[in-house]
Amino acid sequence: MGYALNFNLIWRHFDKLWGGLLLSLELAVISIAIGIVIGLVLAVWYVSAGRVVRTIIAAYVEFIRNVPLILLVYLVFYGLPTVVDIAYSAQTSFVATLALYSGAYLVEVFRSGLEAVPRGQIDAGKAIGLTPWQRLLHVRLPTMLRITLPALSNTFISLFKDTSVASVISVPELTYGAQWINFNTFRIVEVYLVVTAMYLLTGYALLYALRLLERWFRAAH
Amino acid sequence: MIGQIAYALPFLAQGLALTLWVSLLVVVFSLVAGVIMGVGLVYGPAPLRWVVRIFSDTIRGIPILVLIFFVYYGLPAVGLHLPSFWAAVLALTLFKTAQVIEYLRGAVGSIPKGQSEAAMAIGLTFRQRLAYVIFPQAFRRFLPPWINGVTDAVKGSALVSLLGITDLMQAINQVIGRTYEAMPLYILGALIYFAVNYALSLASRRLEKRFSFIRE
Numbered sequence: 001m002g003y004a005l006n007f008n009l010i011w012r013h014f015d016k017l018w019g020g021l022l023l024s025l026e027l028a029v030i031s032i033a034i035g036i037v038i039g040l041v042l043a044v045w046y047v048s049a050g051r052v053v054r055t056i057i058a059a060y061v062e063f064i065r066n067v068p069l070i071l072l073v074y075l076v077f078y079g080l081p082t083v084v085d086i087a088y089s090a091q092t093s094f095v096a097t098l099a100l101y102s103g104a105y106l107v108e109v110f111r112s113g114l115e116a117v118p119r120g121q122i123d124a125g126k127a128i129g130l131t132p133w134q135r136l137l138h139v140r141l142p143t144m145l146r147i148t149l150p151a152l153s154n155t156f157i158s159l160f161k162d163t164s165v166a167s168v169i170s171v172p173e174l175t176y177g178a179q180w181i182n183f184n185t186f187r188i189v190e191v192y193l194v195v196t197a198m199y200l201l202t203g204y205a206l207l208y209a210l211r212l213l214e215r216w217f218r219a220a221h
Numbered sequence: 222m223i224g225q226i227a228y229a230l231p232f233l234a235q236g237l238a239l240t241l242w243v244s245l246l247v248v249v250f251s252l253v254a255g256v257i258m259g260v261g262l263v264y265g266p267a268p269l270r271w272v273v274r275i276f277s278d279t280i281r282g283i284p285i286l287v288l289i290f291f292v293y294y295g296l297p298a299v300g301l302h303l304p305s306f307w308a309a310v311l312a313l314t315l316f317k318t319a320q321v322i323e324y325l326r327g328a329v330g331s332i333p334k335g336q337s338e339a340a341m342a343i344g345l346t347f348r349q350r351l352a353y354v355i356f357p358q359a360f361r362r363f364l365p366p367w368i369n370g371v372t373d374a375v376k377g378s379a380l381v382s383l384l385g386i387t388d389l390m391q392a393i394n395q396v397i398g399r400t401y402e403a404m405p406l407y408i409l410g411a412l413i414y415f416a417v418n419y420a421l422s423l424a425s426r427r428l429e430k431r432f433s434f435i436r437e
Contacts, residue, residue, distance in 0.1 A: 066418035068379035164284035
C-alpha cells in the first residue's frame with residue numbers, strides 16, 4: 001500500500017473531465033435520436049412487411065447484437081474509409097456507429113411494443129373510420145411509446161455508458177479524459193475515483209429524470 | 222488478399238481461443254461470486270445487504286471500459302501486481318458478478334413467500350430450504366437472463382485487447398497492422414464473433430426450453 005491520495009492534479013485538469021462528460025452526453029443524445037428514427041422506421045416496417053424484408057431487418061438486428069461494439073467502432077472508423085471514398089471525423093464515425101448500434105436494440109424494443117398494442121384499440125380506430133396512417137399516428141404509436149418508455153430510458157443510460165468506447169478512436173469524451181490524466185499525471189487511483197463518481201452521478205441523475213418523465217407522460221395520456 | 226487472410230487464420234484461431242478462455246473464466250467466477258453475494262443480498266443481515274447493494278449499483282453504473290482501466294492501472298499503483306491477463310479477467314468478473322447478483326435477486330424474489338414459510342413449517346433448515354425449495358424453483362427464472370448474459374461476456378471480452386492481450390480483437394488488429402487489409406479482416410472478425418454468439422444464443426434457447434417445465 002502506501003499510496004497517498006492527492007487530488008490536486010485532477011482538479012487542475014478537471015476541464016478535460018468536465019468537457020469529456022458533456023461530450024459523452026452529446027454523443028449519447030445524438031446517437032439515440034438517430035437510433036430512435038432507425039428503430040421506429042424499421043419496427044413499423046417489420047410488423048407490416050413480407051418475409052424478405054423481415055429477414056433483412058432481423059439479420060441487421062442479430063448482426064449488431066452479436067458483435068462487440070468496439071469491433072463495430074473500428075470497422076466504421078478504420079475499415080469503411082478503405083473501401084468507400086468518404087472522409088469523416090472520429091466523432092462523426094462514432095455517432096454513426098452508436099446510432100446503428102442503438103437502432104438495432106430499439107427495433108426490438110419498438111417491435112415488441114407495437115405487438116403489445118391491444119387489438120381492440122386498433123379495431124376501435126377502424127370503427128371510427130381512421131385511415132391506416134391515422135391509426136398508426138394516433139393510436140398505435142402513442143400506445144406503443146407509453147409501453148416502451150422504460151425500455152427506452154434504460155437504452156439511453158446504457159448508451160451513455162457505451163460512449164466510453166469512443167476513447168479507443170481518440171474522441172475526447174470522459175474516459176479519454178481519464179486516460180489522458182492517467183498517463184500524464186500518474187494520479188491513477190484518484191482520476192478513476194473521480195471519473196467513477198462522475199459516471200455514477202450522471203447516470204443516476206439521468207435515470208431519475210427519465211423516471212419522472214415517464215410518470216408525467218403516463219399521467220398526461 | 223485471400224492468401225494473406227488464409228495465412229493469418231491460425232493466428233486468429235489462437236486469438237479466438239483466448240477470447241473463449243477469458244469468457245469462460247469470467248462466466249464461471251462471476252456465477253460463483255454472484256450467487257453467493259446474491260444470497261447475501263436477499264437473506265443477509267442489513268450491513269451485508271448494504272455492502273452488496275452498493276457494490277452492485279456502483280459496478281453497474283460505470284462503463285466496463287472504465288472498470289477495466291481502473292483495475293489494470295489502479296492495482297499496481299496500490300502495490301498489487303497482477304499480470305494483465307488476470308487484471309482483465311478480474312475486471313470483467315467484477316462487472317459480470319454485479320449482473321449475476323441482480324439475476325439471482327430477481328429469480329429468488331419471484332418465488333412466493335408461502336414456499337419459504339411452508340418449508341420452515343416442516344422444519345427445514347436455512348440450507349435445506351435453499352437447496353430443496355427455493356433454488357430449484359428460482360432456477361427457471363434465473364436461467365434465461367443469465368444465459369443471455371453469456372454472449373455479453375464474449376462481447377465484453379473484446380475490450381481486453383486494449384490491455385495488449387492478444388484475444389480475437391487484438392489478433393485482428395495485429396493482422397491488419399501487417400497486411401493493411403482493414404475491411405475484409407474486420408468483417409471476418411465480426412462474422413467470427415457473430416458465429417460464436419449466435420451459436421450460444423441458439424443453444425441457450427434450447428436449454429431454456431429444456432428447463433421451462435413447470436412441475437405442479
